[in-house]
Amino acid sequence: MPKLIKDGQLVQDDAWQVIDDEQDIQDYSIISLPRWQENKEALLTHAQAGKLGVWIDSHENVDLIGDDSSSFTLIAVNFPVFTDGRGYSTARLLRERYTYQGEIRAIGDVLVDQLHNLQRVGFDSYLMREDQELEDVLRFFKPFSNPYQADVRETKPLFRRRDKAVS
Amino acid sequence: MYVYDEHDEKLLQERVAQFTDQMQRFIDGKLSETDFLPLRLQNGLYRQRYAPMYRIAVPYGMMTSVRLRKLAHVARKYDKGVAHVTTRQNFQLNWPIFEEVPKIFAELAEVGMHSIQTSGNVVRNTTTDEYAGVLAEEVTDPRPYAEIIRQWSTFHPEFSFLPRKFKICINADPDVDRAALTVNDIGINIRRNEKGEIGYRIYVGGGLGRTPIVGVVINEFVPEEDLLTYISAILRVYNQFGRRDNKFKARIKILVKALKIERFKELVELEWERIRDTEDKLTKEEINRIKRHFTEPDYLDLEDGPIELQNARLDNPDFARWLDKNVREHKRSGYAIVTMPLKETGLTPGDITSEQLEALADIAEEYSFGETRNTHQQNMVLADVEQRKLFELWQKLKPLGLAIPNLDLLTDVICCSGGDYCALANAKSIPVAEAIQARFDDLDYLHDLGPIDFNISGCMNACGHHHIANIGILGVDKKGEEFYQIALGGKQGFDAQIAKILGPSVSRDEVTDVVAKILDFYVDKRIEGESFIDAYYRIGHDAFKGAVYA
Secondary structure, three states: OOEEEEEEEEOOOOOEOOOOOOOOOOEEEEEEHHHHHHOOHHHHHHHHHHHHEEEEOOOHHHOOOOHHHHHEOOOOOOEEOOOHHHHHHHHHHHHOOOOOOOOOEEEEEHHHHHHHHHHHHHEEEEOOOOOOOOOOOOHOOOOOOOOOOOOOOOOOHHHHHOOOOOO | OOOOOHHHHHHHHHHHHHHHHHHHHHHOOOOOOOHHHHHHHHHOOEOOOOOEEEEEOOOOHHHEEEHHHHHHHHHHHHHOOOOEEOOOEEEEEEEHHHHHHHHHHHHHOOOOOOOOOOOOOEEEEEEEEEOOOOOOOOOOOOOHHHHHHHHHOOOOOOOOOOOOOOOOOEEEOOOOOOOOOHHHEEEEEEEEEEOOOOEEEEEEEEEEEOOOOOOOOEEEEHHHHHHHHHHHHHHHHHHHHOOOOOOOHHHHHHHHHOHHHOOOOHHHHHHHHHHOOOOOOOOOOHHHHHHHOOOOOOOOOOOOOHHHOOOEEEEEEHHHHHHHHHHEEOOOOOOOOOEEEOOOEEEEOEEEEHHHHHHHHHHHHHHOOOEEEEEEEEEEEEEEHHHHHHHHHHHHHOOOOOOOOOOOOOOOOOOHHHHHOOOOOOOOOHHHHHHHHHHHHHHHHHHHHHOOOEEEEOOOOOOOHHHHOEEEEEEEEEEEEEEEEEEEEEOOOOOOEOOOOOOOOHHHHHHHHHHHHHHHHHHHHHOOOOOOHHHHHOOOOOHHHHHHHO
């Protein structure tokens, strides 16, 4: 059973599936970025209907999907290893540079200790690595009640709200 | 000195809880060694050759008496009663027990100390000029800006898994760079433009390690409020495009070199334009709020060169020598800046014991408003001493081994921990420092030689900054044996230079003889008043090479 967390909950019945480039595309398939780029025109309606997702690998720059992002309701960002931090910039730029409104899903080497930063840069669902224990997982989302920086969720840095910030 | 409010305090307590939990999960087998590794590194906990090492942050090098006492206490309780000053103005404990480190962190946090981001592929401790705030030449005190960077970089959500570690330093002295601006990933020189406005000249892509590169200017004047947006733009470009396939090519210097500075600047400034006017733009209110924490202490109205000082100088040549070497001018009349080299022969350069720390805490309270500083040369500073009390202070520092008059001399060695501690080292470095200090122990000779930057690294990672030393020693491994490569002509500062290798490496026993030959040649060839480094550049590398390897 895949371990998916979405909107702060464990989800059992999620239809989205990452598929290989050789597999046939079905409803709720998540395809690779090169496959999207090569078949954009044929796949556009499918994507716009909210039934096709795309995944971006860590070495693929966010500008490669760019404004196409608005055609999707789900974009997955892959972490080949959890120490590869490019995906954090990818998600943040999807939100801030391309004002992408749909779901951003972290896939690959996703560990509970990353959840806090991932949600801060704009992720909202997390396909956790197989071995992760998810009992009491929600506590990992907010180890810090009031971080210093602005992020996708809190658009003002602490220095602009220090007086008002409730700790 | 920045004082934490409830928010800073809470963040620190939350970090202690987070790290304590991570360590417990590791002990319980719920977190593997691999998964725990970056988490513990981001809390300053390493595994070294023989024992763990715990690196404690000292933001921009500033310590207080309260913190010195706490450090003395934890060093005694959890370690062997010794702390070590690093080249990033931090402290290290070299023999803690791995599982106990969260407890040390919790004790440190009681006085606002921590070990956040002292390691790992994150933005590290922002360093600055050790004389910040007490120099007449300074454009402004750089420490408030270092504190602004500290807050911005702490637990940054986007930049917590960079390709490699990231080092930022900042100064505000237009003429002298004591912060190593051009050998950091980002170096920030605070300056004023023609209109008198504060801004920053920003250097990027400098670094030592196995590919030493002197950083270049990416922007001559970034306006004051744009500090965080500009460095965020640099970090964002680096995070996306820095190499991750090879650890040794992952620093920003390699990216800048590969793209060339013009292209790198284009990418950064395109990004900067996009984020420049976001909420991250600094406000005057915030800059002033932070600056209020760094106001001047209650200086007295005193005259320069008081009679007590003049008499003591005349009566006591040892004191006079210390004054000339270790004491420098303060922006305020009647005050002085005192540097305490931690370079006693026979002791590891940069080491300070719990007893010394406690004594120093008392001394700082009595003579320097309860504050001390760490320097990147692995020394400590009392920055606000009344000139009329210098003799009294000297008498108290002397028995503690804190008044050795060798600042900037040959024996004021920068030295990494080397093969005695470090798992990466190819060779030991501490015994080389000791051998040099033992051989050249005649103070008259050392003073006659004048200033010489002498640095030792135990491997090419260059933690001992050997590349920017006038005489730099690098430990190398030759078929399992320790050898030492000697290089000359390195310089720190705005006109930083990378030292050039002199010739084939030598065994440890031979290092001091080679150094002696180099020094003899210099003494023989120098013209009146010429420093070692000036003589080297006048006479030339090959002449020195010939003299040593003839």
